[in-house]
Amino acid sequence: MESFEQHLRQQQPREIPSEWRSQILCAAEAASVQGNLRMPDTLIARLGWQIRAYLWPHPIAWAALGASWVVILVVNLSLHEPSPMMAKKSAPVTPDTLAELKRERVLFAEVAGLSEVPDVDRAKKNALEPRTENGGQAMA
Amino acid sequence: MPRGLDIKRLYDDHAQSLYAFLLNLTRNEADTHDLLQELFVKLAREESSAAGMQNERHFLIRLAHNAAIDLIRRRATRDRTREQFAAENISQFAPVNDPDEQVFREELSVALGGLPPDQRAVVHLKLWQALTFEEIARTLDISPNTAASRYRYGVDKLRDRLRLLYDELKSAEQ
Numbered sequence: 001m002e003s004f005e006q007h008l009r010q011q012q013p014r015e016i017p018s019e020w021r022s023q024i025l026c027a028a029e030a031a032s033v034q035g036n037l038r039m040p041d042t043l044i045a046r047l048g049w050q051i052r053a054y055l056w057p058h059p060i061a062w063a064a065l066g067a068s069w070v071v072i073l074v075v076n077l078s079l080h081e082p083s084p085m086m087a088k089k090s091a092p093v094t095p096d097t098l099a100e101l102k103r104e105r106v107l108f109a110e111v112a113g114l115s116e117v118p119d120v121d122r123a124k125k126n127a128l129e130p131r132t133e134n135g136g137q138a139m140a
Numbered sequence: 141m142p143r144g145l146d147i148k149r150l151y152d153d154h155a156q157s158l159y160a161f162l163l164n165l166t167r168n169e170a171d172t173h174d175l176l177q178e179l180f181v182k183l184a185r186e187e188s189s190a191a192g193m194q195n196e197r198h199f200l201i202r203l204a205h206n207a208a209i210d211l212i213r214r215r216a217t218r219d220r221t222r223e224q225f226a227a228e229n230i231s232q233f234a235p236v237n238d239p240d241e242q243v244f245r246e247e248l249s250v251a252l253g254g255l256p257p258d259q260r261a262v263v264h265l266k267l268w269q270a271l272t273f274e275e276i277a278r279t280l281d282i283s284p285n286t287a288a289s290r291y292r293y294g295v296d297k298l299r300d301r302l303r304l305l306y307d308e309l310k311s312a313e314q
Contacts, residue, residue: 004299004306005267008267008298011244011268012234012236014159020155023177025151028147028180
């Protein structure tokens, strides 16, 4: 190293102000203690740690928000009544009801002037037969 | 490094070096304080980030360098004249009784302020931290050739600026 660089090297840098030590170490200690921010080892504890770290800035605000949602849910459930449509859907169909429906269908057919009551099952039966045979019958 | 960083020991061992390095880069004592505090707070808060460090000094210098570069960039966008202003007023060397040497130190401080931060960092680490170019390269994440060339450019600029003062000092000694 040449003499100029050697001379530069001999220049003594300023001393760090002594009062900084306590200031900086206090700040570091406060940061360390503040949230006990050392990451735990187990998965559940780590999850709890992350949630706590996430909620940490305003825990009361988050708690109030959660409580208000619980109140809304409880009020909503207590005022809730099942609708008539839902009640009908949930009620079991009795044989009397089926007989009544069949009578109403026959009556409707008579009023509409139909010669016979439409048989839904017959159409289904035809639909199950092969199309080629259907076509052959139609041609015949 | 094992868990449970001894922040006080780290401070006692390295704060002086980090202070000189940061002061050289920021040219501002308040910024140096903030960066140094930020660095130790970060170490205390995120001990795991320091878990893999091989060499404490190099690791801390790297953290300090990154923080200082971030600050310089932010400052550049905020106020482009501040660094120049600070560079003309800050003295990063200890006062000395010899008036000629004192003048040289003040001029050296100003001359360092005129270097680009990249060159300033390498010159500081080479001259006042006694790091090799390989160590500087690892610390600053650059190649050894880049470190050497930055050092050479920086020292040449310092020599040009301080030539007269240096020659007077040498002639006075003889």
